[in-house]
Amino acid sequence: MTTWIVDGGTPLRGTLQLTGAKNSITKLMVLALLTESPCTFTNAPHIGDSQITQAICEALGAKFNLPNPHEIQIHTPTILTSEIPFELGSRNRLAIMMVPPLLHRTGRAIIPIAAGGDRIGPRPVNFHLDGYAKMGAHIEVHDEVYDIRSDGLHGAEIVLPFPSVTTTENLLLGAVLAKGRTFIRNAAIEPEIMDLVMCLQKMGAIIDYNADRTLVIDGVRSLTGVTHEIIPDRIVAASMACAGLATHGDITVLGARQEDMVTFLNTIRRIGGQFDIDQAGIRFYRKGPLSPIAIETNVHPGFMTDWQPPFVVLLTQANGMSVVHETVFENRFGYVSELQKMGADIALYDTCLGGSSCRFRFTNYPHSCVIKGPSALTGGDISVPDLRAGFTYLIAAILAKGQSTIEGVEHIERGYEGIEDSLRALGASIKVV
Ligand code: EPU
Numbered sequence: 001m002t003t004w005i006v007d008g009g010t011p012l013r014g015t016l017q018l019t020g021a022k023n024s025i026t027k028l029m030v031l032a033l034l035t036e037s038p039c040t041f042t043n044a045p046h047i048g049d050s051q052i053t054q055a056i057c058e059a060l061g062a063k064f065n066l067p068n069p070h071e072i073q074i075h076t077p078t079i080l081t082s083e084i085p086f087e088l089g090s091r092n093r094l095a096i097m098m099v100p101p102l103l104h105r106t107g108r109a110i111i112p113i114a115a116g117g118d119r120i121g122p123r124p125v126n127f128h129l130d131g132y133a134k135m136g137a138h139i140e141v142h143d144e145v146y147d148i149r150s151d152g153l154h155g156a157e158i159v160l161p162f163p164s165v166t167t168t169e170n171l172l173l174g175a176v177l178a179k180g181r182t183f184i185r186n187a188a189i190e191p192e193i194m195d196l197v198m199c200l201q202k203m204g205a206i207i208d209y210n211a212d213r214t215l216v217i218d219g220v221r222s223l224t225g226v227t228h229e230i231i232p233d234r235i236v237a238a239s240m241a242c243a244g245l246a247t248h249g250d251i252t253v254l255g256a257r258q259e260d261m262v263t264f265l266n267t268i269r270r271i272g273g274q275f276d277i278d279q280a281g282i283r284f285y286r287k288g289p290l291s292p293i294a295i296e297t298n299v300h301p302g303f304m305t306d307w308q309p310p311f312v313v314l315l316t317q318a319n320g321m322s323v324v325h326e327t328v329f330e331n332r333f334g335y336v337s338e339l340q341k342m343g344a345d346i347a348l349y350d351t352c353l354g355g356s357s358c359r360f361r362f363t364n365y366p367h368s369c370v371i372k373g374p375s376a377l378t379g380g381d382i383s384v385p386d387l388r389a390g391f392t393y394l395i396a397a398i399l400a401k402g403q404s405t406i407e408g409v410e411h412i413e414r415g416y417e418g419i420e421d422s423l424r425a426l427g428a429s430i431k432v433v
Contacts, residue, residue: 002409004420007429008379008400011249014426016240018255018281019045019070020230022415024192026053026094027169028199028230032074033062033101034173035203037225044072044230048414049092056088056095060102076101083110086144092414096125097166099132099148100173109148113141123329127167131158135171135178155180155219162359163188163213163299169196175217176205184215190300191231191260199228234260235306235388236416241284242310243395244426245273246317251426254281263303267295267311271318292320292373294354297328309335309392313399315371316344322371327358330365335389342380342396342404345372376401384408387415394419398428 020043029050032039044050046069054064054072061080065073082102089095089112102109125146129139132148134156140147155178160167168188173196175182187193189209197207197215203223208216237256244251245268258265258277265275265282271290276283292315297305305328315322316339326332336346348366352358360367379402384390390412397404409432412419424430 001407003433004406004409005431005433006379006394006397006404006406008377008397008402008404010398010427010429011247012244012251012398012423012426012428013249015252015254016422016426018232018237018253019043019417021045021192021195021233022047022049022235023165024195024230025050025072027097027192027196028228029053029057029072029074030094030097030101031173031196031199033057033060033076033079033098034104034177035223035225036077038073038075039225040227041072041074042070042227042229043232044070045233045417046070047417048410052088052092053094056084056098059085059088060098079105082106082108084112086112093123093166096128097170097173099128099170100177103132103137103148103150103153103174104177107149107151109146111146111148113144113146127160127162127164128170131156131167131171131184132174134158135174135182153178155182155217157183158185160184160186162186165190165193168193168215172196172200172207172215172217175219176200176207176223177221178219180219182217182219184217185213187213187215188299189213191234195231199226202226202228231260232257234264235304237261237282238264238304238307239310239388239391239416241268241275241282242314243398244284245286245290246314246395247399248286249426250283250285252281252283256282258282263301264307267293267303271315290314290318292318292322292371294323296325296355296358299328305329305332306388308332309388310395312336312346312369312371313339313344313392313395316346316373316375316377317399318371318373320373322373323354324369324371325352325354325358326367327360330360330363330367333366333369334385335392336369338380338382338393339377339396342377342400344375344377344396346370378402379404381405382407384411387411391416394423398423
């Protein structure tokens, strides 16, 4: 366990350089296993989740070469096994993404059921499995594994019950080499998915996307190697923007792209935050107090669920009562109790507050909250439960009066490259113990 001591009360000021998106690189690594030819990814982030995904790919036979910290070359002439080692498969949720390369190249995928990743809801994989069953795969569950076989996937008409990100990506990778045409309806269309589509097109895939969330994929016989630059991480960009604005600082996020953050930027403007956009990136700052707001999270192009935790800390500094309704993950307010201990005035509700009803309306999950601000936070002793909650605690600790102890910082390093150096360079006082 890595522990940090943070002395709060310093506004964050300065410049930060974004690298590629965590939620792109992990899927691109899997995509590289679809071809026997070498693939190169630039602007790759140096984070814990890519190392875990790399270890899974290597166990299957991929050879990695890292000529510099932000370039990854992957070559998989042969797949050595159809089985993901349990120890690796249970460390993040990416194991289920290995189904397409394993089925296409070996006819079988054996995936541990125990899924790692953040504790933000049950996070089942039923949509993935239903999609593969429609494409002709035979699925059995035994000995704590999904045992999936196919002697050739075929095109299918798949309607997702919810526009799930990883399911869309998984079925897309299955469909590009399946025989015939696949329709994925109600698909997710996050920028990271479009990045995957762009990369697949360079490799020879045929994928159309329609305005009605339908992806239409004509299967091809094989894919070539590729060189592809990963899109910048819009979750890191928004997290740092919240940190800058909450601490009354001034942060320029180099590499941040307006097109990926339109809803976030509108929301920042609605609460009275300022931003300037140019070719190099986006500068975030304040000219005065922040106003409250009612928002709900949603799939793209809505307000991302991953922006929600850092944004809630920001709202503790707004003048008045804000409402946040989480509609993507049922259990994404787990971090709130620690913020309450630090002095935040946040109340949780299991009803759908502030707008439309969501899938969780008849559950007991506290998926809405009311934040009364501004609150003067004080330092606390905090244990980090997951990635985004972890960064949220960091913002709270930097903003708070006094000292905080933050245990389990390695969760944050899964998704934020060089976070210690970046925050120090922006003025945060951090000691590693
Ligand atoms: N769902 C099902 N069944 C499935 C798949 C999903 O019921 O088979 C449900 C989930 O339980 C959830 C909803 O569908 O309620 C949406 O889940 P989704 O599949 O979209 O999430 P994910 O693919 O598991 C990815 C990101 C998350 C991000 C979400 C939403 C990766 C590796 N993870 O998760 O990122 O929050 O999409 O944008 O791409 C993070 O970066 O910290 C993170 C958690």
